[in-house]
Amino acid sequence: MTAEVSGLAADRALLGRSSTAERVADVLRTRISEGYFPPGTRLAEDAIGGALAVSRNTLREAFRLLTHERLLTHELNRGVFVRVLSVEDVTDIYRVRRLIECAAVRDLTAPPSGLDRVMSAVKAGEEAASSSDWLALGTANIRFHQAIAALAGSPRVDELMRGLLAELRLVFHVMSDPRRFHEPYLLRNGEIAAAISVGDGPRAEGMLAAYLKDAEDQLVGAYGELNPA
CATH class of the missing domain: 1.10.10.10 (Winged helix-like DNA-binding domain superfamily/Winged helix DNA-binding domain)
Structure with missing residues (x-):
């Protein structure tokens, strides 16, 4: 076994x-x-x-x-x-993520009821980083984004994100250095969580959109390195 x-x-x-x-x-x-x-x-x-x-x-x-x-x-x-995902899968995953996650925070005007779950994921990421457990940091990052999507208050969105983020984890394996990929986003998770905690939806949305674009670009670039034209 x-x-x-x-x-x-x-x-x-x-x-x-x-x-x-x-x-x-x-x-x-x-x-x-x-x-x-x-x-x-x-x-x-x-x-x-x-x-x-x-x-x-x-x-x-x-x-x-x-x-x-x-x-x-x-x-x-x-x-x-x-399954082994393609670069086309990556761009489609991030397209859907932007639609879901940005919408989940856009209209926040007060601390949401799901804030504890968001903050717990940030703390789990900090603990994983402090022990240099990069696999656990990737998992904490996924749970952070699950918690973001859960702010929409929709069981259907939750179900969709579970599958989508499981696919995303398969994409993460393309990164040769998981620490280099995951660790910088831990600070950004905290900044997004701070905006959510004071109900600043537009600021959280802006940071989240930039975050997702940067992550997509990194992953697409890694695929390009594996399969140069």
Whole structure:
């Protein structure tokens, strides 16, 4: 059993006695968003099904759900793999993120009810950076943006962002130096959170739009370095 798969055994309790394909998919989606399954990883049915104690049929349905979300891909006679994203995927992800996240803060005029979740993600990022845990810093960054989107107060937006940010985590693997990529954005997270905390929606939106543009440019540039014209 690989190191990536062995960690799933601890998630078995999350499934409960009435485990479903949706719950299995949620566990795997979370693991992908936390960076435990890099792009191109083959997901072995026997190992994962055993770790989660679920049937082959349930696992295959979970794989189907995540394939529909563009997180996995099925290759004939080879199996199921974590998807490798293209530069076109990156630009589309950031296009959608700007639509969602900027709109979530634009009209704020007072501290929102979801502020604690935003501040908690910033603190988690600071703690990860202080211990030089760059994988955890990437996860904290994703949770920060989940909390931003959650300010919209829409379960549908929350669901969309979970899948979108799991895809984004697959993009992060293109960066050869995760510290260099993630650490500068930690300070910017704090600045955006400060604007949100005083209900300055327009300022938060402006900073967030610039932040997303800079991150997109860095990631697109990294793809260009991997695949020069």
